[in-house]
Amino acid sequence: MQRSLKAQAHASSISAVLSRDLRQQAPVITKSSGIYYYTADGRRIIDACGGSAVACVGHDNARVKTAVRKQMDTVPYCHSQFFTTAASEELAATVIDSTKGRMARLLTLSSGSEALEAALKLARQYYLELRNPQPSRKHFIARLPSYHGATLTTLGIGGHLGRRGPFEPILPTNSSRVSQCNTYRGLGDGESIEAYVSRLVQELDDEFARFPEGTVCAFVAEPVTGASTGTVPAPHGYFDGVKRVCEKHGALLILDEVMCGMGRTGTMHAWEQENVVPNIQVIGKAFGAGYVPISGVLIDREVNRVLESGTSKFSHGQSFQAHPSACAAALEVQNIIKEDGLLSNVREMGSRLATSLHTAVASHSNVGEIRGRGLFWSIEVVRDKVTKEPLPLELSAGYSIHELAMQEPYNICLYPGKGTVDGVVGDHVLIAPPYNVTPAEIDMIVERVATVLSDFFSFKQ
Numbered sequence: 001m002q003r004s005l006k007a008q009a010h011a012s013s014i015s016a017v018l019s020r021d022l023r024q025q026a027p028v029i030t031k032s033s034g035i036y037y038y039t040a041d042g043r044r045i046i047d048a049c050g051g052s053a054v055a056c057v058g059h060d061n062a063r064v065k066t067a068v069r070k071q072m073d074t075v076p077y078c079h080s081q082f083f084t085t086a087a088s089e090e091l092a093a094t095v096i097d098s099t100k101g102r103m104a105r106l107l108t109l110s111s112g113s114e115a116l117e118a119a120l121k122l123a124r125q126y127y128l129e130l131r132n133p134q135p136s137r138k139h140f141i142a143r144l145p146s147y148h149g150a151t152l153t154t155l156g157i158g159g160h161l162g163r164r165g166p167f168e169p170i171l172p173t174n175s176s177r178v179s180q181c182n183t184y185r186g187l188g189d190g191e192s193i194e195a196y197v198s199r200l201v202q203e204l205d206d207e208f209a210r211f212p213e214g215t216v217c218a219f220v221a222e223p224v225t226g227a228s229t230g231t232v233p234a235p236h237g238y239f240d241g242v243k244r245v246c247e248k249h250g251a252l253l254i255l256d257e258v259m260c261g262m263g264r265t266g267t268m269h270a271w272e273q274e275n276v277v278p279n280i281q282v283i284g285k286a287f288g289a290g291y292v293p294i295s296g297v298l299i300d301r302e303v304n305r306v307l308e309s310g311t312s313k314f315s316h317g318q319s320f321q322a323h324p325s326a327c328a329a330a331l332e333v334q335n336i337i338k339e340d341g342l343l344s345n346v347r348e349m350g351s352r353l354a355t356s357l358h359t360a361v362a363s364h365s366n367v368g369e370i371r372g373r374g375l376f377w378s379i380e381v382v383r384d385k386v387t388k389e390p391l392p393l394e395l396s397a398g399y400s401i402h403e404l405a406m407q408e409p410y411n412i413c414l415y416p417g418k419g420t421v422d423g424v425v426g427d428h429v430l431i432a433p434p435y436n437v438t439p440a441e442i443d444m445i446v447e448r449v450a451t452v453l454s455d456f457f458s459f460k461q
């Protein structure tokens, strides 16, 4: 495969990618099924990243489509302020059950950004409804880099410099950021992982101390970072540490599992692998597997207890909240994951993906790091493997590799990520196949990724 693809690789495609000629020409999709997209020009493209880690049960799942159709035929829509449905009640019970009762209530919305907004509001509402209210809590601490959504407030909380850029002057300013936990980019010379984790936990504690006591609402972080840096899991102990700091300052821990949650890392919730339970958890993407737009906010028993003894209602109302057809799809996705034992397939295929990627590309002189968890993996590419020197920003290597991979003869979709001027984020591509991916499909993905990387860098040099 490697040699034949290489032989077929069109130098003109590669040079077009490098000169940006192919940008913006999105292929028209006429059909999608399993891990494949079929294009109007007759190609079959492997979806190796589930869009943006969304399509977790493949593209043509009959059960999910039937569930949505059935809901459409009965109650396609009702307003959650006045009514509820079996689909939304059952979905809430299923998701809460999947947390082994650690989370107490679910609010369903339509996108990750909206869910993050609602989570921030809920954190504030919690402090207002305490027996002794704490209205001075209005600051949020997040991380740099990070990404928590595209709306003004979530963009303002997040540390995605590229996406914040033009909107900086109109972003809310009631947030600040501490370093993300990234051993590849952040570990000091000769520093042990334990010392690094302690240093970052201390940095968070110091950040809290910069603000008057009782003014920080919550610390917001992704258990495995996705869209900003490409699947960076923190070493075990980090989340333990940050939760203790939040407790010390009486603030809440909000975990953003929009990209890494709902099974993607091999457990239903990424926090299950971290020995912590968040106070508020945000989910999205794989929740509805891409068949419908749906996201959610979960609150733990303590936050729920305070709300129950207060207004008992989320101070948040949107037209499409608890949308019946969306809930029906997400419920069927949860049933499929459970009944088909997909979490163990995520772990098994994740381990195959990791091992094969290491075997196939780790020794490449431009591969800096291969990292991830479950079926959530990234390859960071660098100019110098030893010094970790990033590639020139103008090459936009993550995006250029994506563009090349989308061409004949590679025909594979990888999710791209761009490096930053300060070098804290390196160019990367992200791989997130569906939870029901087969060994043969994993092998095909790895083979194509290896060929794309090899062709890209051999042409460039």
Ligand code: PLP
Pocket (backbone or CB within 6 Å): 052, 111, 112, 113, 114, 116, 147, 148, 149, 150, 222, 226, 227, 256, 257, 258, 259, 260, 284, 285
């Ligand atoms: N949070 C994280 C961690 C994400 O990765 C994203 C999207 O990439 C969001 C929030 C925003 O989700 P959405 O694009 O559904 O609004």
